[in-house]
Amino acid sequence: MTLAIAGRGAVWLEGTPADPAIPLWVWLAALGAAAIGVGLVVSYFAWRDAQLHTPLERAFRRTARRLRLRRAERIAVHRLGVEAGVAPVSLLVSRAAFEAARSAHGNARSLERAESRLFDEPVR
Amino acid sequence: MPSTSERILSLRRLAPSLREPALVETLCAAGEEERPFLADELALLLRQRLRPGSPLAIAPALDVCPREQRRCLVLSILPALPGALREAARAAVPSETSAALSLTSAALGCAHESPAFSEALARAGVGPALDEALDCLARGFDEHRSEEALEAVIATCSAAGPRVRAWLEGDDEPGHMALRAAARTASRRAPISSAIVWLAHPALAGVARRALAGGAAANDRFDALRSAHLLRSPARRRALGLLGSDHLQTLCPIDACEQPDDARLNVMTSALSLRLSDKHLSGLSSASLQDPSAPVRLRAVLALERAQTARMTDEIASDFSFDSDERVARLAAGVLADARTVSRRLHNGASLSALSRSPHASVRRIARVSAPSSNAWGTDVPCPIAARLELDSDPEGFTLELRSRLASPDDVPQTVALLTLADRLGLAGAIEDELLRLIGSAQREVASKCAPLLGRLESEASGAALVAALGADDDRVRANALEAIAVRRPHLADCAAYADDANPRVRANAIRSLVARDPGGSEPKEALGAMLRDRRPHHRRSAIWIAGRTRSLGSRTDVAELAASDPEPEVRTRAESCARALDAWRRLSWTRPRDTRLEAA
Numbered sequence: 001m002t003l004a005i006a007g008r009g010a011v012w013l014e015g016t017p018a019d020p021a022i023p024l025w026v027w028l029a030a031l032g033a034a035a036i037g038v039g040l041v042v043s044y045f046a047w048r049d050a051q052l053h054t055p056l057e058r059a060f061r062r063t064a065r066r067l068r069l070r071r072a073e074r075i076a077v078h079r080l081g082v083e084a085g086v087a088p089v090s091l092l093v094s095r096a097a098f099e100a101a102r103s104a105h106g107n108a109r110s111l112e113r114a115e116s117r118l119f120d121e122p123v124r
Numbered sequence: 125m126p127s128t129s130e131r132i133l134s135l136r137r138l139a140p141s142l143r144e145p146a147l148v149e150t151l152c153a154a155g156e157e158e159r160p161f162l163a164d165e166l167a168l169l170l171r172q173r174l175r176p177g178s179p180l181a182i183a184p185a186l187d188v189c190p191r192e193q194r195r196c197l198v199l200s201i202l203p204a205l206p207g208a209l210r211e212a213a214r215a216a217v218p219s220e221t222s223a224a225l226s227l228t229s230a231a232l233g234c235a236h237e238s239p240a241f242s243e244a245l246a247r248a249g250v251g252p253a254l255d256e257a258l259d260c261l262a263r264g265f266d267e268h269r270s271e272e273a274l275e276a277v278i279a280t281c282s283a284a285g286p287r288v289r290a291w292l293e294g295d296d297e298p299g300h301m302a303l304r305a306a307a308r309t310a311s312r313r314a315p316i317s318s319a320i321v322w323l324a325h326p327a328l329a330g331v332a333r334r335a336l337a338g339g340a341a342a343n344d345r346f347d348a349l350r351s352a353h354l355l356r357s358p359a360r361r362r363a364l365g366l367l368g369s370d371h372l373q374t375l376c377p378i379d380a381c382e383q384p385d386d387a388r389l390n391v392m393t394s395a396l397s398l399r400l401s402d403k404h405l406s407g408l409s410s411a412s413l414q415d416p417s418a419p420v421r422l423r424a425v426l427a428l429e430r431a432q433t434a435r436m437t438d439e440i441a442s443d444f445s446f447d448s449d450e451r452v453a454r455l456a457a458g459v460l461a462d463a464r465t466v467s468r469r470l471h472n473g474a475s476l477s478a479l480s481r482s483p484h485a486s487v488r489r490i491a492r493v494s495a496p497s498s499n500a501w502g503t504d505v506p507c508p509i510a511a512r513l514e515l516d517s518d519p520e521g522f523t524l525e526l527r528s529r530l531a532s533p534d535d536v537p538q539t540v541a542l543l544t545l546a547d548r549l550g551l552a553g554a555i556e557d558e559l560l561r562l563i564g565s566a567q568r569e570v571a572s573k574c575a576p577l578l579g580r581l582e583s584e585a586s587g588a589a590l591v592a593a594l595g596a597d598d599d600r601v602r603a604n605a606l607e608a609i610a611v612r613r614p615h616l617a618d619c620a621a622y623a624d625d626a627n628p629r630v631r632a633n634a635i636r637s638l639v640a641r642d643p644g645g646s647e648p649k650e651a652l653g654a655m656l657r658d659r660r661p662h663h664r665r666s667a668i669w670i671a672g673r674t675r676s677l678g679s680r681t682d683v684a685e686l687a688a689s690d691p692e693p694e695v696r697t698r699a700e701s702c703a704r705a706l707d708a709w710r711r712l713s714w715t716r717p718r719d720t721r722l723e724a725a
Contacts, residue, residue, distance in 0.1 A: 059138050059146040066134060087149035093131050093162075096155025118131075 060089040067092060073114035080105055095119050132165050140173045144181060151185040163193030170200035179208035183223035186230040195234045195241060198227075202244065205231065206253035213260035221268045224257050228276055255285025262291050265299035274299065274306040281328065282321040292325040300327045307331040317344075320351040323360040333363065337371040345375060346383060349390035355397035365399050372398050378407045385417045392423035396430070405431040409440050418449040425455045438468060442475040450484040457487045461494030469509050511545055523554045530558040536567050543573045552577040560589050568598040575601060579608025587616050594622075603629035610637030623651045631655065632666035639674045649678055656682040661692040668695070672702040680706045 049058060060081075064074045069092075081088030084101035091098045098118070102111060135143055147166040154162055166185065170178055179201040186194055198205070205227065212224035231250060235242040245251060258280065261273035277288060284292060291297055307328050310318070319335040322328035336348060354360055364372070376395045380388050395408050405427045412424035425444050431437050437459065444456035457479055460472040479491035515522045530542055539562070546555055556578075563574040575593055578586040593605035594617060609616045610633055619641075622634035635655060638648040655667035656679060664686060671679045683706065687699035 055142045055145045056149060059135075059142040062138055062142070063134060063146070066137060086153045087146070089146045090150040090153040093135060093146075093150045094154040094158050095131075096158055097150070097153035100153075100155075 056087045056089055060087070060092065063089055063092050067118060069114055069117060070110075072110045073117065076108050076110040077114050080111060092118060129161050132161055135165070140169060143169055144175075144178065148182050148185045152188055159188065160190055160193055163189050163197060167193065167196040167200045170197070174201060174204055176204050176207060179205050179227055180212055180220060180223040183226040183230075186226050191237070194230055195238070198230055198234050199241075199244065202248045202250065205248065205250050209250075209253040209257040210260075213257035213264075218268055218270070221261060221264075221270055221273070224261065225270065225272045225276060228254055228257055228261075229272075229279075232276070232280055251285060255287045258285075259287035259291055262288065262299055262303075263297070265302055271302070271306050274303050275310065277303065278307050278310055278318075278322075278328070281325055282318075289325075292327050294327075297327070303327055304331050308334075317347050317350070319348050320354050320360065323363040324354070324357055326363075329363040333367055336364070336375060337367050342377075346380075346387040346390065349375070349387070349394050352390040352393040352397070355394055361397055361399075369399075369401055369404075372400055373404050376400060376404070376408065378404070378411045381411060381415070385420070388412075388415060388417060388420045389423065392420050392427060395427050396423060402431040406436050406440060409444075413440070413443055418447075418452060421447060421449065421452045422455060425452055425459065428456075429459050438463065438472055438475075442472070445475060445479055445487065446482070450486060453482060453484050454486045454490065457482075457490040457494075461490050508545060508548060512549065515549055515551075523551060526551065527555055527558055530555055530562070536569050539567070539570050540573050543570070543577060547577055552580045556581060556583065556586060560585055563589050563593055563601075568600055571596065571598065572600045572604045575604035575608045579605075579612045582613075587613060591616055599627040599630060603627065603633055606630055606637075607633045610634070610640075614641065620647070620651075628660070628662040628666040631663065632670050635667075636670045636674060639670065639676060643674070643676075649676075652676060652679055653682060656686065661690075661695055664690065664692070664695050665698055668698045668702045672705055675706065675709050677706055677710055680710075 053061070060078065061074075064077065069077065077091050078088045080098075080101050081091050083105040084091075086097055086101055091101060095118075098115060102115070135146055138146065144166070147162055147169065151159060151162040151166060163185070166182065170182070175181075182197060182201065186197060189197060201208075209224055209227060212220040212227070215221070231245060231254060235245050245254075258273070258277055261268070261270070262277050265273060277284075277292070280288070281292060291299075294300075304327065307322065308331055319332040322332035336345070355364065367375075376391050376398065380391045383391075392408065392412065395405060400408075409424040409428040409431070412420055415421050415424070421444065425441065428437050428440055428444070441456045441459040445453050445460060447453040447456065457476070460475055460479075463469045463472050476491045476494055479487055482488050482491065511522070526542060526546060530539065543562075546552060552559065559574045559578050559581075563571050563578060565571045565574075571593070575590065578590050590605050590609055590613070593601055594609075596602050596605070606617070606619065606622060610619050614637060619634040619637040622630055623638065625631040625634065632655070635648065635651045638645075638651060642648055652667060652670055655663055656671070658664055658667065668683060668686065670676070671683050680703065683699050683703045687696055687703050690696045690699060
């Protein structure tokens with residue numbers, strides 16, 4: 001691709017893209033519009049998340065993701081928290097809370113894995 | 125295995141708005157070992173980012189926090205605490221009420237534990253907010269029905285703010301019945317340790333009385349008396365006075381010798397404040413004779429001073445006056461020396477004589493000054509007891525000596541003392557010549573002292589001397605002469621002529637005699653009213669004295685006006701006191717047959 005300057009002062013990229021009739025500012029505008037669109041979509045989902053979930057729920061999801069719990073483990077821990085009447089995020093942080101809840105309400109295998117991941121492996 | 129702190133640190137990547145609830149919920153669910161770390165993390169977050177709603181949000185965590193961390197948390201939320209407390213108390217929503225209670229109890233608990241923390245709370249202006257919150261919670265009891273609110277009020281009633289105090293002292297507060305129920309529950313839980321504190325509040329006084337009078341164990345009673353110093357408060361004494369003497373005696377048992385020093389001291393301190401029988405007070409003092417603690421013995425002597433059983437008091441005081449502790453011995457010697465009657469002073473004479481060899485200088489001084497002298501004329505100021513004894517044994521000789529001393533007076537105080545002695549011994553008639561001479565003395569103290577003595581006589585010469593004294597230059601002599609005439613010989617002069625005298629005392633004596641002579645008359649009433657409204661403060665003060673002495677219920681309005689608006693503080697104080705006395709007299713007169721003369725006055 002080579003840069004060519006036309007007689008009327010316009011800048012053209014020779015070779016690709018195929019259609020040299022689209023000016024650069026249009027590309028830049030399209031890029032900006034795409035960024036804004038992505039931002040809007042992200043904001044919408046963040047807003048929707050905030051509307052649909054409580055701060056505790058969001059804290060649980062983010063912490064669980066950060067602690068690299070798998071989907072099944074995350075669901076199991078969340079269910080355990082709901083059944084035990086404890087905020088699920090507490091089960092991710094407090095070993096005592098996790099053990100108390102598990103001894104009373106849960107013995108699923110995914111919980112075993114989650115416990116092992118949460119309390120027996122170094123936090124990354 | 126990752127440590128607790130590492131897991132907690134994993135929450136730091138969350139936004140603060142998510143971290144706060146996550147930490148609070150985790151703190152509530154965590155084990156004992158994890159809570160300090162979580163609380164520290166929460167305190168750190170609150171210091172970095174404190175929202176107005178943070179105090180209420182973290183309130184559930186305060187209930188489960190260890191003591192140190194709870195203090196840190198309260199300090200972290202201190203700037204937002206007053207606003208949050210007010211908002212929560214006003215909201216009257218159960219969750220916010222509960223949060224306000226948690227915050228209140230945490231703040232009060234921390235303040236109770238640490239004076240420095242208490243100062244920090246005061247600096248942050250939390251005190252009024254706490255007061256307001258508790259007040260709102262107490263007044264809104266019917267809406268939230270939270271007994272914890274009333275328990276918080278009970279727990280803090282000793283240091284209640286103005287609003288809670290007003291609620292406690294209110295007459296018809298809807299929450300008082302529930303308050304009493306909560307207090308009864310609290311008194312069953314922690315027997316009667318706060319009962320004396322509660323006595324100051326009418327809403328709780330009944331529960332406190334029942335707790336103190338009930339069949340509490342002896343140890344619980346001694347525990348309650350730890351606040352015995354609070355019984356000096358008139359309100360508490362009044363409240364406790366409604367208990368029968370049997371209960372009061374049970375509260376201050378004589379057989380407390382086996383108890384520790386503090387308990388014995390508290391018993392004696394209580395005994396000084398309660399209305400115990402003289403016999404019980406003497407018994408308490410007697411039982412404390414051998415007490416190893418000097419403060420207990422000191423209070424025992426004070427209790428003895430209050431007991432009126434004279435002979436028994438003197439016996440025990442005599443024992444205490446030889447105490448090894450100087451304060452105890454001095455106080456006991458003072459009790460012996462203060463005996464009023466001749467028989468008691470003669471009885472105490474031997475003890476006081478023996479006390480002249482006391483190892484304590486102050487006791488020896490009291491003994492030297494107070495021991496009855498064998499010779500009435502041995503000292504500059506005659507001893508009344510020795511004088512009475514000498515008068516009994518040799519009336520003529522005593523009178524001659526008295527007259528000779530008055531004939532050639534050495535100095536003014538001695539002459540006044542001799543005249544006072546003659547007055548006490550009823551010898552005015554025997555020294556009439558000296559009185560007639562001395563009333564013209566240039567010494568105003570001597571001349572004024574002669575006037576009341578001459579007033580006791582009925583001779584013409586004495587009457588003439590009194591009338592002449594009405595024209596004396598000195599106001600004090602004139603006032604005493606007018607008083608003597610008004611009280612005993614009113615026919616000698618027209619008191620009404622002095623009702624406008626420039627001297628307040630002379631004028632007061634004149635008006636007083638007018639009121640006494642004709643209580644319902646218009647002239648005395650007008651004269652007293654004019655004096656009460658006089659522009660001179662001394663005259664108004666004397667008029668208040670007349671109103672009080674003659675119990676002039678008709679002048680109650682004028683006196684009350686003076687109490688409310690007189691520019692002179694002293695006049696206002698006296699007027700307030702007089703108005704109270706008149707009110708008391710009016711109430712008293714309701715229980716008596718109607719006295720039309722007083723009502724008219």
